[in-house]
Amino acid sequence: MQTRSIRSLVFIALFAALFIVMSSLTIKLGGSFVPITLQTLAVALTGLFLTPRNAFISIAAVIVLTAFGLPLFSGQGGIATLTGHTAGYIFAFPFCALFVSLAVGGFLRPDSGKRNKYAALIGFFIIFELFSSLFAYIPGIPWLMHITGFSLPEALIAGFYPFLIGDALKSFAAAALAISLTPYIIHIRASAAQPKTDKASYTA
Structure with missing residues (x-):
């Protein structure tokens, strides 16, 4: 169990570092309070590989x-x-990673390797697009409206529409990676999951 815990901590730190690195890669749009980053890609990969x-x-x-x-x-x-303009997105990201991981866990079954790769690609893409990207806008846009005083259409123009194509590209990249590394993803997630027998062994 100690080895499993250490392994989990290593992966948690690794993907936290990945998120930090991808957060540092930014493109600021003129007149927009929300920069383009690779944060949602990092969130997608975190949910993909981790429990x-x-x-x-x-x-x-x-x-x-x-x-x-x-x-x-x-x-x-x-x-x-x-508490700034992007706070709504920031606080959504842990939940995005959580929901991605839950969805991926349900999507990856023992017969995953036999699934049609095109169908799997679409499935992963939908998971990433919904939970690592679109879900972040649910708190992100209202908070942006609160901070700036924007109306809903103005907030969508500033913090939603400019990012849709990029979000789709990042979701597709994560989906392509998921298809290529499915066996490794299953192994990494399983190695971090606590087996049901652990609890019994400590209570016996």
Whole structure:
């Protein structure tokens, strides 16, 4: 069990670092409060490889460290970052990773290798597009409206429409990677999952 816990911590830290790196790669659109980043791709990959609990912790840990002032979101940190224009998106990301992982866990079954690859690609794409991208806009847009005073159409123009094509491309990239690495993904997720026999062995 100790080895399993250490392995989980390593993967949590690894994907937290991946999220930080991809957060630092930004393109700022003129007049927009929301930059283009690879954060949603990192969220998709975190949910793809990690169990739901570990996926949530991995992204949430970055938010906690940011609250202590570390510049982990596009080179910015502190409470101001976590209450700024992009706060709604930021706080959605741990839940995005959680929901991606839950959906992937249901999608990856023992017969996954026999599934038609095109159908699998579409399935993964839908999972990533829904949960790593579109779900983040549910709190992201209302918070942007609250901070800026934008109307809904204005907030959609500033924080939604410009990112749709990029989100789709990132979801497709994650789906293609998922197809290529399915056996490894299943192995990594299984290696971090606590077996049911563990609890019995400690209570016996």
